[in-house]
Amino acid sequence: MLWAALFLYVFKDPGRRKAGVLVLIAVAAVALAGLGCAHKKRSGPQPFRTLNAEQMAVEIHKLAEEGPLVVNLWATWCGPCVAELPEFAIAAREFPDVRFLGVSMDASFYDLAKTRESWARLEMPFPTFYLQELDIMPLVESLDLTDGVIPKTLVYRNGKRQTVHDGELSLEQLRELCRPLISEP
Numbered sequence: 001m002l003w004a005a006l007f008l009y010v011f012k013d014p015g016r017r018k019a020g021v022l023v024l025i026a027v028a029a030v031a032l033a034g035l036g037c038a039h040k041k042r043s044g045p046q047p048f049r050t051l052n053a054e055q056m057a058v059e060i061h062k063l064a065e066e067g068p069l070v071v072n073l074w075a076t077w078c079g080p081c082v083a084e085l086p087e088f089a090i091a092a093r094e095f096p097d098v099r100f101l102g103v104s105m106d107a108s109f110y111d112l113a114k115t116r117e118s119w120a121r122l123e124m125p126f127p128t129f130y131l132q133e134l135d136i137m138p139l140v141e142s143l144d145l146t147d148g149v150i151p152k153t154l155v156y157r158n159g160k161r162q163t164v165h166d167g168e169l170s171l172e173q174l175r176e177l178c179r180p181l182i183s184e185p
Contacts, residue, residue: 048116050130056103057142059129064156068098068181070174071154075105076118080168081151085122091174092125097182102128105136105150157181 051059063069072088074081085102092100102124106115112130119128131139136148143154145164153165155177163177 047124047127048119048130049127050112050132052132053136053138053142056129056131056139060101060103060143060154060156061159063099063101064161065159066099068178069101069154069156070098070178070181071101071103071156073103073105073150073152073154075150076115077106078150082122084151084168084170085124087169087171087174089123089125090171091178094175095178095182098178100126102126103139104128104130105148107131107134107136153177155181 049059060069060071070088070091072081072084074085076082088100088102092098102119104115104119106112107130112132115130133139140146140148144161145152149166151166151168153163153169153174154161155163155165157180162180165173165177169177
């Protein structure tokens with residue numbers, strides 16, 4: 001109600017109209033700046049990042065150096081990949097000392113918006129990288145893999161890859177992969 005009265009007071013008189021417009025612009029600028037600051041304050045990894053193969057390999061190796069890491073290569077068009085994602089979500093919650101990362105290989109089949117939508121709908125508790133290139137072979141080579149078949153799970157400890165698992169994983173298999181990651185070296 002107060003805003004309506006202020007609006008009428010300012011914009012009814014042509015002499016105050018110019019000042020009112022300037023005030024509204026200033027208020028909008030402050031509000032937008034506040035939103036920008038709030039966005040920058042978010043901590044932790046972004047839930048979804050688009051990277052090329054070289055950037056992705058560098059980021060995966062950095063994360064592996066920081067602590068135990070399980071990387072799941074998946075795609076929305078891959079039935080076994082989608083079937084195992086809930087198991088990864090459970091394992092990620094059960095093993096908070098192990099970092100989980102999804103790597104979406106959807107670039108050659110789906111667009112980015114569809115993949116983001118699928119990831120959000122699945123409510124995964126860990127971030128994912130989206131390979132922005134149609135050719136997956138540079139990533140396969142960067143990660144020193146023998147092929148690009150998915151689903152594929154990479155397990156890192158102390159900055160070194162411990163294992164590569166081809167195919168769908170059950171929750172119990174994931175637990176077996178994660179337990180040694182949190183035990184003493």
